[in-house]
Amino acid sequence: xxxxxxxxxxxxxxxxxxxxxxxxxxxxxxxxxxxxxxxxxxxxxxxxxxxxxxxxxxxxxxxxxxxxxxxxxxxxxxxxxxxxxxxxxxxxxxxxxxxxxxxxxxxxxxxxxxxxxxxxxxxxxxxxxxxxxxxxxxxxxxxxxxxxxxxxxxxxxxxxxxxxxxxxxxxxxxxxxxxxxxxxxxxxxxxxxxxxxxxxxxxxxxxxxxxxxxxxxxxxxxxxxxxxxxxxxxxxxxxxxxxxxxxxxxxxxxxxxxxxxxxxxxxxxxxxxxxxxxxxxxxxxxxxxxxx
Numbered sequence: 001x002x003x004x005x006x007x008x009x010x011x012x013x014x015x016x017x018x019x020x021x022x023x024x025x026x027x028x029x030x031x032x033x034x035x036x037x038x039x040x041x042x043x044x045x046x047x048x049x050x051x052x053x054x055x056x057x058x059x060x061x062x063x064x065x066x067x068x069x070x071x072x073x074x075x076x077x078x079x080x081x082x083x084x085x086x087x088x089x090x091x092x093x094x095x096x097x098x099x100x101x102x103x104x105x106x107x108x109x110x111x112x113x114x115x116x117x118x119x120x121x122x123x124x125x126x127x128x129x130x131x132x133x134x135x136x137x138x139x140x141x142x143x144x145x146x147x148x149x150x151x152x153x154x155x156x157x158x159x160x161x162x163x164x165x166x167x168x169x170x171x172x173x174x175x176x177x178x179x180x181x182x183x184x185x186x187x188x189x190x191x192x193x194x195x196x197x198x199x200x201x202x203x204x205x206x207x208x209x210x211x212x213x214x215x216x217x218x219x220x221x222x223x224x225x226x227x228x229x230x231x232x233x234x235x236x237x238x239x240x241x242x243x244x245x246x247x248x249x250x251x252x253x254x255x256x257x258x259x260x261x262x263x264x265x266x267x268x269x270x271x272x273x274x275x276x277x278x279x280x281x282x283x284x285x286x287x288x289x290x291x292x
Contacts, residue, residue, distance in 0.1 A: 003152050004071035005159065006184040018044050021063040030058060071186050077172030078144050082119065084167045084180065086134055088160035090121040093132040095153050099125035106192030110153045114144040114171070122197050129200055144171050147194055152176075152187035159185060 030051065034040075043050040049060040091110070099107035102125065111122040117140060120133040148156075156178060160167070170177040178185040 001069055001071045002149060002188050003155060004184075004186040005155070006186075008182055019065040020044055020049060021065050021068050022049055022060045026060060071175075071188070073172065073175045073177065073186060077170055077175075078114065078140060078142050080114065080119070080136055080140060080169050080171070081138055081166050082134075082136065082169060084160050084165045085162045087167060087169070087178075088157060088162065090119065090132045090134060091153055091157040091160075094121045094123040094130040095150075095157060097123040097125055097128050097130040098150050098153065100150065102126070106147055106190055106194055109147040109149045109190045111194040111197070112144075112146055112148055112171070112176070114140060114142070122194070124195070124197065129197060131197065145194065146171055146176065147190035147192060148176055148187060149190055152185075156185055156187075159183060 034053075038053055041052050043052070044062070047062050049062050051058045051060065095110060098110055102108050104126070107125060109123075111120075113120045113122065114136070117136050118133050119136055120131065122129070122131050124130070160178075165180055167178055167180045170179075173189075174191075175186060175188050177187075
């Protein structure tokens with residue numbers, strides 16, 4: 001066993017307590033076919049589970065609950081509390097980089113690391129790497145590194161909700177457990193050493209590239225002028241030719257004063273039209289270069 005999920009919910013009335021085992025596939029198919037807010041009644045008699053409501057009646061064969069396997073976790077580990085939506089975001093932002101059936105088995109999972117009160121999720125397939133981190137509200141002095149299997153990461157990403165509910169994460173030496181008021185998710189870990197991902201990132205002084213916003217507006221205006229001219233030539237309309245001259249004026253203002261971007265941004269209704277005409281101009285320029 002690698003993964004175990006326990007879900008609990010409240011019921012309105014319990015006539016007699018009991019437990020049994022039914023086919024998960026058949027039960028899930030039944031639940032998908034039911035309308036919302038359908039009231040169900042479960043009856044267990046002579047090894048047969050009956051699920052009924054006003055409009056249907058279904059019988060399920062059962063097995064003894066004593067034979068149902070469970071994932072027993074004995075070791076204790078570091079316990080943290082984190083927002084459910086935040087943990088889900090960490091997993092979703094990185095799980096796409098996990099390897100699948102790689103010979104390097106430690107890449108077929110996701111690294112979860114706690115260091116300096118920061119929770120970091122890292123995944124890589126040897127060609128690309130994704131990293132996402134978040135500060136923990138409850139500080140911890142212990143550093144933890146563990147690898148969660150690929151299947152467990154994908155299932156946990158789907159099980160967590162986009163809510164502000166706090167979930168408890170127990171990071172043990174050979175397992176991880178995530179639980180809240182209605183769910184308990186347990187998984188074994190990948191036994192291996194994850195690569196030192198920090199060596200991938202370049203070190204030293206950064207060389208930032210700064211691009212003036214006015215330059216971007218210059219380019220947009222010039223492309224819009226080309227696009228408007230292309231439409232004017234095709235339609236041979238005086239109105240389009242007049243609009244072309246207006247954009248030419250803006251282009252000259254952009255090149256010589258650098259304030260055309262400000263003038264256009266003050267007229268929010270003209271901005272979408274300007275961007276559309278710039279796209280037409282860009283397509284026209286690409287076609288001209290292809291012809292040449």
